Amino acid sequence: IIGNQQSKPETAIVEKIINSVDSMLMGQCLASGTSPESADAPQSIHDALVEYFNIFDGKLTNISPSERSKLAGNIGFVATGQKSYPNYAIFDRGEGQTPSKLHDTILSIRKSNKLRIPFVQGKFNMGGTGVFRFCGERNIQLVVSRRNPSVASHENDPMRDFWGFTVIRRDDPSHGAKHSNYKYLAPSNHILCFPAEDIKILPGEYPDPYGSPMSWGTYIKFFEYKIGPGLRTNILFDLYNKLSVLMPQVALPVKLYERRKGFRGNSFETILSGLSVRVDEDRSENIEENFPTSGSMTVNGQKMKYSIYVFKKGKHEKFTKDEGIVFTINGQTHGYLSKSFFTRSSVGLSYLSESILVILDCSEIDGRAREDLFMNSRDRLATCPLRSEIERHLEELLKKHPGLSLLKDKRRREEIESKLSDQQPLSDVLKDILKKSPSLARLFVQGLRLNNPFNNNSSANANEFRGETF
Numbered sequence: 234i235i236g237n238q239q240s241k242p243e244t245a246i247v248e249k250i251i252n253s254v255d256s257m258l259m260g261q262c263l264a265s266g267t268s269p270e271s272a273d274a275p276q277s278i279h280d281a282l283v284e285y286f287n288i289f290d291g292k293l294t295n296i297s298p299s300e301r302s303k304l305a306g307n308i309g310f311v312a313t314g315q316k317s318y319p320n321y322a323i324f325d326r327g328e329g330q331t332p333s334k335l336h337d338t339i340l341s342i343r344k345s346n347k348l349r350i351p352f353v354q355g356k357f358n359m360g361g362t363g364v365f366r367f368c369g370e371r372n373i374q375l376v377v378s379r380r381n382p383s384v385a386s387h388e389n390d391p392m393r394d395f396w397g398f399t400v401i402r403r404d405d406p407s408h409g410a411k412h413s414n415y416k417y418l419a420p421s422n423h424i425l426c427f428p429a430e431d432i433k434i435l436p437g438e439y440p441d442p443y444g445s446p447m448s449w450g451t452y453i454k455f456f457e458y459k460i461g462p463g464l465r466t467n468i469l470f471d472l473y474n475k476l477s478v479l480m481p482q483v484a485l486p487v488k489l490y491e492r493r494k495g496f497r498g499n500s501f502e503t504i505l506s507g508l509s510v511r512v513d514e515d516r517s518e519n520i521e522e523n524f525p526t527s528g529s530m531t532v533n534g535q536k537m538k539y540s541i542y543v544f545k546k547g548k549h550e551k552f553t554k555d556e557g558i559v560f561t562i563n564g565q566t567h568g569y570l571s572k573s574f575f576t577r578s579s580v581g582l583s584y585l586s587e588s589i590l591v592i593l594d595c596s597e598i599d600g601r602a603r604e605d606l607f608m609n610s611r612d613r614l615a616t617c618p619l620r621s622e623i624e625r626h627l628e629e630l631l632k633k634h635p636g637l638s639l640l641k642d643k644r645r646r647e648e649i650e651s652k653l654s655d656q657q658p659l660s661d662v663l664k665d666i667l668k669k670s671p672s673l674a675r676l677f678v679q680g681l682r683l684n685n686p687f688n689n690n691s692s693a694n695a696n697e698f699r700g701e702t703f
Contacts (some may be wrong), residue, residue, distance in 0.1 A: 234342055235415055238363030244267045245363035247479045249323045251565055252361050253308045255353040256451060261285035263328055264383035269350040278484050278563050281352040284640050293506045294513045305486040307502045311494045313442040321632060322454040330378040330452045331390045332397030332426040339376055340417050356564050365415060369457030372403035377446025378451040395426040419685040439501040442492040457566050467496045469503045478556055481592050482564030512542060519548040524566055531621045535598040542590040543640060549588050558591040566609045568614035579628040582637060583647035584644040
């Protein structure tokens, strides 16, 4: 199970963040004295965000930056250690767990803890194990947790005031075994624990990785993480951009802390609120006029909502890499199609291929369709008839989109004009040669002017070229 999770280190991190979001929602529900599985509990993540955090319509774009900043204090992601192989920690002030409950929650696999809870994202109780394979050579992870006092007051657990902690590691195959084993520290089957009102494990001022108190919740640290060379920079840059795409409409904001020594900058903290908030805040600078556009479509009886973003030329690099069409459920990316999709002859948007981003919200599709379309690791699409039909509908939608057609013609005209202007130095050289050699000039042209072979003004309204068989 552990070996069959996310194939990329950044998508494995997303699962940890989503678990922290779930913990926050669960904590609010339990603190109110409501059973998460009851009919009185919120019936969707959207409803939970409205009820517990007063987020209008359940979207972070509807609250102010100061409100998002305040909320982000509940979930944090911290980079410490070395630049090449950083240590990452994620913490939340959610429900937390008692030492006795850690066995059956954070340390369990395939238990149906959240299967019948409609307002959380995690269902399969295994996605959080995806980071294990990327945790250095010894695959070490630390887990520390304490039950939220507001939740514990409704329970009779004798260990409710204690912190529990353990270390997870990977043991190589032995005694003829074919596979490695992952084990967690539990002497005599008991989680180690200690009493304390708070522990100072949250980040202090840069570059201090610790110093601020944590009173309850969960703190998980994974060591010497193999994040890859492209994402080892200050987490406020490349990794922040990547996580924004992987969680384009994350339910709750997350605060990122860079605490590795040796970085320079004006700030070492930022708020991760998802791609939709980033685009909305800087729309005039980054997004083409009349975009984004949105709508809905139904494929094989499954309703989906789409949003089409078109970045201004050269602006996409701050937001996406190869992601062209992003498939999401409850704000988390479950798979994507690359930008090459837009260059298909059935789409015909090669001039815009680097600039388009389509977010396809699949939150309303039923459980069976979700199983067919997405792998359980939630990081890639499966090959199935539903996927083929979705692609066909998207091809038709994008090809016939009037705004995209106009913008495509505009980009084509600009690119031709740019190429012609790039040739001006060569044109000047040729003019000079022809001027100095009358005999050469007579062979090629009449006069000394090289005419533009393109009609720039008509390209915007030009019909699509259709070649005929010779």
